[in-house]
Amino acid sequence: MPTKKEPIWIARELSKCSGCRKCEIACSLFHENRIWPEASRIRVFMLVPGSDFPHFCAQCEDYPCVKACPVKALSISKKTGAVLVKNKACTACGKCIDACPGRIPHMHPTENRIVICDLCKGYPQCVKVCQEGGWNVLTKVPRKDQAYKLYARTPEETTRDLVAKMYGEQGQEYV
Amino acid sequence: MILGYAGKFLEVNLSTGNVKEIKFGDVVLKDYVGGRGLAAKILWDRLGSKWGKIDPLGSENILLFLTGPLTGYFPGGRICVSGKSPQSNGVVGSTVGGEFGVELRCAGYDGIIVTGVSEKPVYLFIKDSDVEIRGAGHVWGKDAKQTVATLTKECRELLKKRYPRYGEWKEPAMLYVGPAGENKVRTAVVAAKWTHAAGYGGYGAVMGSKKLKAVAVKGTGPLPEVADMKRVKRLIKVVNNNAYEDELWRRWGTGAGGYEVGAKTSSEPVRNWQDEWHDEKSFGVDQFENRFWIKHYWSDFGCPTCCLKIAVIKTGKFKGAITDNPDYEMQAYLGPNLGIFTPEENVFLTSLIDDLGLCGIQTGNVMGFAAELFQRGILTKKDLDGIELKWGDVEAFASLAKKIAFREGIGDLLAEGTYRAALKIGKIKNMDLLPYAVQSKGISIGAHGIRSGKDYPEIISYACSVQGGDHTSTTGLPLDGGESELMGIFNDSGVYCNFNSFGISRKVRFNFYEAVTGLKLTREEWCSTKALRVLQLQRAMLLLGGPDLKWDPKIHDANPPRFYEPLPSGPYKGKTTDRAAVEEYKNRYYEAVGWDENGIPLSEILRKLGLKDVNKALEKLR
Numbered sequence: 174m175p176t177k178k179e180p181i182w183i184a185r186e187l188s189k190c191s192g193c194r195k196c197e198i199a200c201s202l203f204h205e206n207r208i209w210p211e212a213s214r215i216r217v218f219m220l221v222p223g224s225d226f227p228h229f230c231a232q233c234e235d236y237p238c239v240k241a242c243p244v245k246a247l248s249i250s251k252k253t254g255a256v257l258v259k260n261k262a263c264t265a266c267g268k269c270i271d272a273c274p275g276r277i278p279h280m281h282p283t284e285n286r287i288v289i290c291d292l293c294k295g296y297p298q299c300v301k302v303c304q305e306g307g308w309n310v311l312t313k314v315p316r317k318d319q320a321y322k323l324y325a326r327t328p329e330e331t332t333r334d335l336v337a338k339m340y341g342e343q344g345q346e347y348v
Numbered sequence: 349m350i351l352g353y354a355g356k357f358l359e360v361n362l363s364t365g366n367v368k369e370i371k372f373g374d375v376v377l378k379d380y381v382g383g384r385g386l387a388a389k390i391l392w393d394r395l396g397s398k399w400g401k402i403d404p405l406g407s408e409n410i411l412l413f414l415t416g417p418l419t420g421y422f423p424g425g426r427i428c429v430s431g432k433s434p435q436s437n438g439v440v441g442s443t444v445g446g447e448f449g450v451e452l453r454c455a456g457y458d459g460i461i462v463t464g465v466s467e468k469p470v471y472l473f474i475k476d477s478d479v480e481i482r483g484a485g486h487v488w489g490k491d492a493k494q495t496v497a498t499l500t501k502e503c504r505e506l507l508k509k510r511y512p513r514y515g516e517w518k519e520p521a522m523l524y525v526g527p528a529g530e531n532k533v534r535t536a537v538v539a540a541k542w543t544h545a546a547g548y549g550g551y552g553a554v555m556g557s558k559k560l561k562a563v564a565v566k567g568t569g570p571l572p573e574v575a576d577m578k579r580v581k582r583l584i585k586v587v588n589n590n591a592y593e594d595e596l597w598r599r600w601g602t603g604a605g606g607y608e609v610g611a612k613t614s615s616e617p618v619r620n621w622q623d624e625w626h627d628e629k630s631f632g633v634d635q636f637e638n639r640f641w642i643k644h645y646w647s648d649f650g651c652p653t654c655c656l657k658i659a660v661i662k663t664g665k666f667k668g669a670i671t672d673n674p675d676y677e678m679q680a681y682l683g684p685n686l687g688i689f690t691p692e693e694n695v696f697l698t699s700l701i702d703d704l705g706l707c708g709i710q711t712g713n714v715m716g717f718a719a720e721l722f723q724r725g726i727l728t729k730k731d732l733d734g735i736e737l738k739w740g741d742v743e744a745f746a747s748l749a750k751k752i753a754f755r756e757g758i759g760d761l762l763a764e765g766t767y768r769a770a771l772k773i774g775k776i777k778n779m780d781l782l783p784y785a786v787q788s789k790g791i792s793i794g795a796h797g798i799r800s801g802k803d804y805p806e807i808i809s810y811a812c813s814v815q816g817g818d819h820t821s822t823t824g825l826p827l828d829g830g831e832s833e834l835m836g837i838f839n840d841s842g843v844y845c846n847f848n849s850f851g852i853s854r855k856v857r858f859n860f861y862e863a864v865t866g867l868k869l870t871r872e873e874w875c876s877t878k879a880l881r882v883l884q885l886q887r888a889m890l891l892l893g894g895p896d897l898k899w900d901p902k903i904h905d906a907n908p909p910r911f912y913e914p915l916p917s918g919p920y921k922g923k924t925t926d927r928a929a930v931e932e933y934k935n936r937y938y939e940a941v942g943w944d945e946n947g948i949p950l951s952e953i954l955r956k957l958g959l960k961d962v963n964k965a966l967e968k969l970r
Binding site: 188189191192193194195198201202205206207208209210211212216217218219220221222223225228265266267270276277278279280282283287305306307308327328339340341343346347348 | 447493500504514541542569571573577584592658
């Protein structure tokens with residue numbers, strides 16, 4: 174297990190996701206002290222029933238969102254490798270969403286700012302609850318020199334992959 | 349305002365297109381909580397004085413989609429669908445799993461009250477406080493999977509267009525009907541997520557009668573504020589940990605039942621309940637799992653159990669069939685009850701039933717009834733429009749299911765559900781066909797028999813339930829027992845999944861209610877006052893019935909005749925239900941619940957519960 178000082182990554186085995194949304198519950202409880210699925214930094218999409226999967230920051234090696242921010246509201250945590258949002262600086266312009274290959278960041282539902290996974294200071298709550306259930310869709314691993322950006326995919330792209338695997342050709346009709 | 353509630357309800361009149369927000373006072377919410385309890389209250393207040401005249405499929409009926417204060421908090425999200433039932437002519441609190449209840453609460457509503465009838469097919473699209481009635485002509489006639497795909501895409505495009513800077517929009521949660529609901533089939537469901545269904549009650553037909561194809565909702569707010577979040581978090585953990593301990597329950601869901609309930613407890617419907625035992629190992633959970641399950645853990649909001657599994661047929665003539673599990677009820681009713689003992693055929697038929705928007709339990713029941721009539725030569729191939737309805741012939745049952753969903757030929761009669769079909773076909777054939785109808789008060793018996801005495805329902809569980817054959821609302825004594833009908837009312841009024849309450853003490857459930865709402869609730873108060881009040885309301889509306897049928901407790905507080913035939917085979921061969929024991933138990937139950945010897949709620953108890961107008965309405969039945 175990585176120690177708290179190392180940068181981390183959340184490995185994800187999407188086709189195993191049960192869609193229980195405990196990650197959304199844990200994330201929003203941690204950050205907002207409410208059960209608030211739309212304010213969660215990790216959101217479970219189910220564009221086709223059964224193809225539920227968590228959509229959240231992939232921490233790309235080159236951090237295109239951080240580069241795209243015109244007001245320097247985004248930075249990279251040296252401790253964890255997470256993208257951090259300076260809430261006060263963010264103008265909710267949405268440029269980070271467009272820069273993200275997976276269009277992963279989304280606006281906070283009631284405040285004028287973006288929300289991005291901050292890895293809970295190195296102790297991601299989503300991983301914790303996912304592992305409690307014994308499914309291990311999400312696993313915390315040490316961050317190494319790997320192509321994490323591959324996982325920054327739009328909900329439609331990931332859904333197409335998952336339904337191809339689950340339902341074969343006919344799955345594409347449902348996306 | 350009581351905590352744990354969004355605080356307002358949406359009322360939509362489909363005749364006028366008028367949409368408004370309404371509120372219920374604290375006293376009403378305290379007494380009736382939500383879901384099933386509140387449904388009984390709303391229906392009585394609005395329709396009680398003319399109950400017997402209300403046609404469940406007419407414009408005056410009210411369709412309810414209600415959450416409860418525990419929805420989204422108690423693990424396993426559900427929504428309660430209700431109205432005057434076209435099956436029992438009473439009230440059923442019919443719940444279905446999924447994210448709908450959570451999305452609705454996050455949109456700021458505790459429920460939706462739908463009145464009137466639309467001229468053209470429509471669907472409701474709710475995004476927080478923006479509520480639209482939109483045309484559904486393009487999805488009318490479409491099956492479950494097509495409907496979900498089309499409306500999911502359409503709603504997400506609307507959101508994207510209206511809120512271009514938000515980022516990616518998740519799918520809204522959706523409830524919908526298939527062709528069966530559109531055609532007002534009394535065994536039609538209100539469905540979610542392709543495979544989930546509110547089946548008992550027949551509210552798919554009510555939704556169809558209102559020309560309401562679907563309701564889609566996206567809420568961006570938090571769940572309503574609770575009284576004690578720390579305590580809520582702790583209680584969520586208690587429920588989760590309890591579920592995590594039961595490895596096989598999680599691994600198999602109810603999917604082990606298809607073999608075991610027959611083989612071990614002799615309480616599974618086999619060939620329209622002519623037997624309840626089978627030892628067909630071909631129907632074992634191992635074969636479902638190894639051959640068809642492509643996802644082993646699928647769940648609804650917050651659920652630690654994940655009793656759902658996704659089954660897909662990838663080869664052979666049924667290639668392309670997709671459904672969940674099938675769960676035990678679907679295995680039984682679309683399996684052994686039709687003489688089908690292969691997982692492949694069962695998965696195929698369940699997938700078809702999902703697509704058509706039919707209830708697998710009640711359609712499996714009525715198809716089994718028809719097959720027995722064919723077996724006995726009462727219904728001929730000609731009567732069945734050329735279908736040779738032999739036990740085990742899955743293609744024949746698939747053809748029949750389609751006929752039922754579209755009300756074609758014989759399907760039009762069977763679409764009335766088992767009880768009404770028995771009366772109608774009996775009239776044509778000039779025979780009493782009720783001995784073959786395995787139902788109670790218009791509602792098919794769930795797939796758990798009583799003859800062996802080895803399963804959970806008791807000998808009066810269906811006979812005296814206010815929800816007829818509903819296996820999730822069975823009754824018995826003691827009234828305040830852990831799995832009594834009064835605790836069923838708690839689950840369905842707090843609105844969460846009862847599967848996650850297995851092994852959870854009543855105390856924890858009441859503590860949960862208190863942590864969310866800030867209101868103390870004891871078992872005593874619940875069972876002797878609040879739940880009992882809901883039960884009496886449901887009983888009153890059930891007995892007032894109408895317009896096509898009414899129930900007389902002396903005749904209809906009864907088990908189906910079949911349950912008095914001896915079991916013909918298996919380890920419990922010869923066992924049957926003792927009529928004298930049923931009468932004795934029924935009398936004790938009547939006394940405990942406050943009903944007179946004829947099964948009518950007593951004035952004394954109704955007055956004590958503050959139900960004076962109910963008492964007055966029941967005068968004519970005494």
